Amino acid sequence: MSxxxxxxxxxxxxxxxxxxxxxxxxxxxxxxxxxAIGHVLLxxxxxAYFLTRDLESPWLLVGAAAAGLLAVILVETxxxxxQMRSDAALGLVFSALFAAGVLLVSVSVKNVHLDVDSVLxxxxxxATEPRWSISGVQLPPVVxxxxxxxxxxxxxxxxxKELKLSTFDPELAAVLxxxxxxxxxxxxxxxxxxxxxxxxxxxxVLVVGFFVVPAAAAYVLTNRLAVMVLAAxxxxxxxxxxxxxxxxxxxxxxxxxxxxxxGLLFAVVFVTAPERGLIAQWRQRRRQIQNFQELxxxxxxxxxxxxxxxxxxxxxxxxxxxxxxxxxQVAAVVRRAEQRGxxxxxxxxxHLTDQGRTLARSVLHGxxxxxSAG
Amino acid sequence: MNWSELLERLNTSALWExxxxxxxxxxxxxxxxxxxxxxxxxxxxxxxxHAALPGVAVAFLLGARAPLALxxxxxxxxxxxxxxxxxxxxxxxxxxxxxxxxxxxxxxxAGLVLFTYxxxxxxxxxxxxxxxxxxxxxxxxxxxxxxxxxxxxxxxLVIMMALWKPWATISxxxxxxxxxxxxxxRLEWTLxxxxxxxxxxxxxxxxxxxxxxxxxxxxxxxxQWSHRLGFVVLGAGVFGAGAGLIGTLxxxxxxxxxxxxxxxxxxxxxxxxxxxxxxxxxxVGPARGWLxxxxxxxxxxxxxxPNAPTQP
Numbered sequence: 001m002s003x004x005x006x007x008x009x010x011x012x013x014x015x016x017x018x019x020x021x022x023x024x025x026x027x028x029x030x031x032x033x034x035x036a037i038g039h040v041l042l043x044x045x046x047x048a049y050f051l052t053r054d055l056e057s058p059w060l061l062v063g064a065a066a067a068g069l070l071a072v073i074l075v076e077t078x079x080x081x082x083q084m085r086s087d088a089a090l091g092l093v094f095s096a097l098f099a100a101g102v103l104l105v106s107v108s109v110k111n112v113h114l115d116v117d118s119v120l121x122x123x124x125x126x127a128t129e130p131r132w133s134i135s136g137v138q139l140p141p142v143v144x145x146x147x148x149x150x151x152x153x154x155x156x157x158x159x160x161k162e163l164k165l166s167t168f169d170p171e172l173a174a175v176l177x178x179x180x181x182x183x184x185x186x187x188x189x190x191x192x193x194x195x196x197x198x199x200x201x202x203x204x205v206l207v208v209g210f211f212v213v214p215a216a217a218a219y220v221l222t223n224r225l226a227v228m229v230l231a232a233x234x235x236x237x238x239x240x241x242x243x244x245x246x247x248x249x250x251x252x253x254x255x256x257x258x259x260x261x262x263g264l265l266f267a268v269v270f271v272t273a274p275e276r277g278l279i280a281q282w283r284q285r286r287r288q289i290q291n292f293q294e295l296x297x298x299x300x301x302x303x304x305x306x307x308x309x310x311x312x313x314x315x316x317x318x319x320x321x322x323x324x325x326x327x328x329q330v331a332a333v334v335r336r337a338e339q340r341g342x343x344x345x346x347x348x349x350x351h352l353t354d355q356g357r358t359l360a361r362s363v364l365h366g367x368x369x370x371x372s373a374g
Numbered sequence: 375m376n377w378s379e380l381l382e383r384l385n386t387s388a389l390w391e392x393x394x395x396x397x398x399x400x401x402x403x404x405x406x407x408x409x410x411x412x413x414x415x416x417x418x419x420x421x422x423x424h425a426a427l428p429g430v431a432v433a434f435l436l437g438a439r440a441p442l443a444l445x446x447x448x449x450x451x452x453x454x455x456x457x458x459x460x461x462x463x464x465x466x467x468x469x470x471x472x473x474x475x476x477x478x479x480x481x482x483x484a485g486l487v488l489f490t491y492x493x494x495x496x497x498x499x500x501x502x503x504x505x506x507x508x509x510x511x512x513x514x515x516x517x518x519x520x521x522x523x524x525x526x527x528x529x530x531l532v533i534m535m536a537l538w539k540p541w542a543t544i545s546x547x548x549x550x551x552x553x554x555x556x557x558x559x560r561l562e563w564t565l566x567x568x569x570x571x572x573x574x575x576x577x578x579x580x581x582x583x584x585x586x587x588x589x590x591x592x593x594x595x596x597x598q599w600s601h602r603l604g605f606v607v608l609g610a611g612v613f614g615a616g617a618g619l620i621g622t623l624x625x626x627x628x629x630x631x632x633x634x635x636x637x638x639x640x641x642x643x644x645x646x647x648x649x650x651x652x653x654x655x656x657x658v659g660p661a662r663g664w665l666x667x668x669x670x671x672x673x674x675x676x677x678x679x680p681n682a683p684t685q686p
Contacts, residue, residue, distance in 0.1 A: 031475035032417050039583060083656055084594045087471070088416040092594060095587035096649040099642035106639050205424060209479030216468050216476050253490040259483020266476065270466060278465060
């Protein structure tokens with residue numbers, strides 16, 4: 001039982017560590033870079049293994065991170081040569097390095113630890129077992145990932161200003177001497193190191209989920225960068241804990257369950273976010289339609305005010321024939337316009353109030369601010 | 375190794391069926407992928423390939439075993455993923471690449487859950503070729519796969535020729551296409567469907583990740599050889615087919631260098647062949663290649679003078 005708690009802890013730490021750089025990946029529209037980095041780690045691990053011939057050497061981790069960085073540099077170089085777009089460059093580089101990695105593994109290393117299956121899918125069930133050792137001292141994964149989390153947290157706090165400015169306005173950052181390129185590669189190094197540390201637990205595909213999905217949910221929720229970082233960490237941790245529990249209950253793969261849970265969390269945010277969710281969008285659109293109808297009613301009354309046909313045009317029971325609305329709709333619009341104080345009902349006739357008259361005039365004279373009133 | 379030995383090694387249907395299959399696949403992926411590259415949707419194939427996984431699993435759970443039925447299941451999921459990406463980019467502030475990465479990871483995760491369920495609960499499921507779709511084993515392409523790939527490739531080429539003009543128009547200028555009355559949404563829909571099908575059919579041969587390369591690399595390579603979209607797409611088809619054919623042959627011949635039981639996987643070799651072709655094209659491609667662009671700049675096109683007066 002305690003191993004489940006430890007597994008949950010590892011995944012929650014992975015989630016928090018990934019959310020920190022993930023926020024900036026999403027804001028910089030570089031989310032797919034995390035996918036590329038996740039896939040090229042295999043290549044780095046294999047090459048480092050050829051050099052060290054030791055499956056427990058921490059140099060394998062260094063090799064993996066270096067491969068991730070190499071991929072980023074290659075993509076930048078190709079994209080800046082103007083020969084291809086950056087998305088094509090990304091797809092080319094990571095698939096080629098991944099192919100090289102798979103090829104090297106399958107022709108030379110027949111070893112359970114470098115099995116392609118586990119390298120592609122990740123094995124959270126084994127994530128609590130210590131695998132890496134430095135000079136004989138075994139490091140449990142929870143220590144490694146906690147270290148990466150602390151490192152990422154420190155970096156984001158220390159360089160918050162630089163990250164913020166170079167993300168939202170790279171030109172200004174360059175002019176002010178903040179070296180956006182240095183920030184970019186620094187961020188990518190952070191992504192590579194985090195991916196390496198999370199790799200054992202969740203595999204290259206699902207690490208993308210940890211980088212991107214919580215940050216995307218946080219992006220829908222808030223406009224403030226600091227809040228977004230915290231919200232992304234929170235969503236990630238909730239997804240990790242919830243996913244681990246669901247996997248335990250449903251007796252299925254933890255990595256998959258966590259990714260699916262993250263997807264569900266995003267879906268909930270996407271639909272119900274207070275300002276930008278689907279429901280909020282729908283309500284806003286409905287408010288706009290209603291506002292427009294009320295304005296049209298006021299304009300209609302103003303057009304005929306004081307004219308001989310006024311009695312005919314302002315009888316509220318007949319309004320639907322003049323405005324070509326449904327009778328029920330007219331009743332609702334009139335009620336709302338009354339509540340807003342635009343019109344008053346006297347007997348069977350509708351009359352504009354002073355407020356309604358002013359509003360209708362400003363609409364007719366094309367005064368935009370009043371259009372959005374209400 | 376002498377010539378007769380070489381011929382003997384090549385003279386086996388276990389080689390030529392996969393070779394023909396991957397060549398046809400390269401043709402289909404190259405042509406549809408080139409359009410995706412032009413439309414800045416290169417990574418779409420990557421997302422579709424990952425997202426197809428739950429569809430294949432659901433089709434399997436519903437009792438499907440034939441290649442066509444599994445492909446259709448995968449295509450349905452890939453297509454659903456693309457519609458999700460579309461919904462996310464239209465209805466939230468999330469950008470295209472974020473939506474792509476998120477959908478990729480979530481669908482793949484859901485697919486893993488379903489796969490685990492199948493392996494633990496469906497009798498004899500580990501004996502089925504289901505996991506091949508994950509990593510790809512071109513050497514296992516057989517007659518019925520060949521038939522499937524062949525008919526889809528033919529259908530793709532026919533549809534592409536029929537819709538060529540409108541597709542070219544929406545690829546370069548969707549606003550203009552809409553203004554002359556083309557049904558842009560329906561055309562995009564058809565193109566996406568075709569690309570999704572190409573990806574899902576390719577999964578069995580080269581696997582989830584390596585399919586990405588087969589979509590992008592031929593298009594990028596062909597772009598270095600011509601400025602005309604028609605030639606780029608045609609060239610991408612030829613390059614893709616060449617990568618499939620040469621890659622399969624090379625993997626087959628290289629396997630003889632290793633002891634029995636160890637074979638060189640075909641998928642990665644195909645990808646590396648395609649990548650090598652991209653590198654070569656970047657260097658010597660007549661339209662945009664590095665070699666010629668240096669030459670062009672020096673001899674024919676003078677660098678524009680930054681101080682020259684601009685036309686009003």
